[in-house]
Amino acid sequence: MPTGVPGPTAAPGPSLQQALRTEHRAVPGLVQALGLLTTTQAGLVELTERALQDSPVLERADGAPCPGCGRHTAGGPCRRCRHLAHGRELHEDTDAGTDQFRTLEAQARLEVRPGHGAELTVVLGHLTERGLLDAPVREIARLHGLEPGRVAEALRAVRAAGPPGLGAPDVTTLLAEQAAALVAAGSAPAWTADVVASCLPEVADDDPAGAARRLGITPAQAAQAFEVVRRRLRPAVRWDEAEPPARVPADVFVYRAADGGLDVEVPASAWFGLAIAPVPAAVAASAEARAWLRGHEDRARRLLAQIDARASVLERVARAAVGFQRGFLEAGADRHRPLTRTALAHELGMHPSTVSRAVKDKWMRVPEGRVEPLALLFGTSVAARAALARLLREAGGHRTDALLSGELGHRGFPVARRTVAKYRASLR
Structure with a gap:
């Protein structure tokens, strides 16, 4: 049994394993030919919109996308x-x-x-x-x-x-979060947030030299940050400049099932409300018109089949990974279990490259509504890193790598001192 996948109690029986091995030869090759497995949900939306414009036989049912998830509905949220x-x-x-x-x-x-x-x-x-x-x-x-x-x-x-700074406990924190958002967007120098957090008196006194001494930057750099503070920051939430939080379209939707478990859904052609339009009787009576439409029908049906094939493979991969990482999704990083794409591919009877393409650049909406990378379900050190981060917070960072390695071992994470140093550097 490969490392990082469910034990014998969760393994499929012999007949199912045989079916999976057969699919390993058929489905991945089909999906590779279709070329849609690596397509993201955003790319799929663009593809379907273009197909609706170009095809005279492809149509969308009446209604509109759900404002929450994008599923086609008769109207309003699904x-x-x-x-x-x-x-x-x-x-x-x-x-x-x-x-x-x-x-x-x-x-x-x-x-x-x-x-x-x-x-x-x-x-x-x-x-x-x-x-x-x-x-x-x-x-x-x-x-x-x-x-x-x-x-x-x-x-x-x-x-x-909400916009940056919303819900802050005081004006200084609100300004610092506005500054941090500008820095993250590349619209302000990297030291602007530090100026706001530590040097507002110097800003009020127009003393860039004093701010420079306090932060270890040059007076010219401090003056740059002063200009951003005066022109771009306000002591109130900037509703006028705030854009809605960027919501990456999810490729996989994880829901809480009625029995308390987790259910998985991946958008297929029905999700987009797509269907082949019926041919009017007058058109069907013309052999020439039928021949012209037949080519468009074939292309439209191939597109729907490609979308459904992508959904089928991605759902199998996601469902297996979500089931394996249920504890992580419900309780956080401490419950993350080691899982590799290769191990999951072996368990599903797929080629590892198929699982890798299915996971690459995909996003999942978890039951709480957040959109997270699907790749978050994979990895071999997530729980250990989370435990190390907690240890560092508890100790204020004042422990050697050797001590941390020993403490992690006591908590069930046997990690070498050299590995602790690598994790520690990445956490910083």
């Missing part, structure tokens, strides 16, 4: 997204600046973990007009008789759904 958003309508068409908090609430309900709707409403009620949180999380929890951890989760969802 059933799964309504459940994820606790039954609240997604106000996708709210004009910017007219009711930002209503839009924020709809987006935050897609982000927050299930069962935290009451805490989310409370947190939204504690946001000031500037977008600051008017009390600490523990105080909010005490005032409303809630668990601090649940309030913190609701605040995380609000901050993830």
Whole structure:
């Protein structure tokens, strides 16, 4: 049994294994010929839109994409997204600046973990007009008789759904987060956030030399950051400049099943509402017209088959990986189990390159609504790195690699001192 895959109790029986080995010879070759396995969901959307424009026989059912996941529906959010958003309508068409908090609430309900709707409403009620949180999380929890951890989760969802600085405890933190967002976008020098965090008195006194001495940068660099602070930062959330959080289209959707387990869905042709249009009787009566349409029909049917084949292979890979990493998805990095693409390919009877192409650049939406890389389910050191990060936080970084190696071994992660040094460097 390969390392990192389920033990004998989870292995398919002999007949199933034989079927999988047969598929190893047939399906990957088909998908390689189709060339869609490496296509992302965004690329698939573009492909279907282009095909709808070019093909006279391909049509889309009446309706519109769900604003939460993109699934074609008769109108409004799909059933799964309504459940994820606790039954609240997604106000996708709210004009910017007219009711930002209503839009924020709809987006935050897609982000927050299930069962935290009451805490989310409370947190939204504690946001000031500037977008600051008017009390600490523990105080909010005490005032409303809630668990601090649940309030913190609701605040995380609000901050993830809103513009930089939203939900900050004070103006300095709000400005620092606005600066960090500009730095991350390449719109400000890398030291701007440090200037905001440590040198606001120098900014007020127009003293770039003092800020330079404090931060170990040049006065010219400090002056650059001063200019960004004065022109780009505001002591309130910038709703006017904030774009909605970038939501990468998910290729794989992981849902909480009725029995408490995890279910997996991958968009196929029906997801996009695609179908072959019926041929009108008048057209069918003409042999010349039928011959002309036959070529378009063949191409349209091949496209639908390619989309469905991609979905079938990707779903098998994702379903196996999600099932194996259920503990990780439910409890976090500490429960991540070592899993390689090669081991999973062997278990599924696929070629390793097929699994690699299926996983590459794909994204999954987890039950809480977050969109994460599908590759997050793979790896052999995720739990060990998480344990090391926790140890470093507990010790304030003041432990040798040898001591950390020993402590990790006591916690069930036998990691060599040299490997600890490598992990430590990457964490920094």
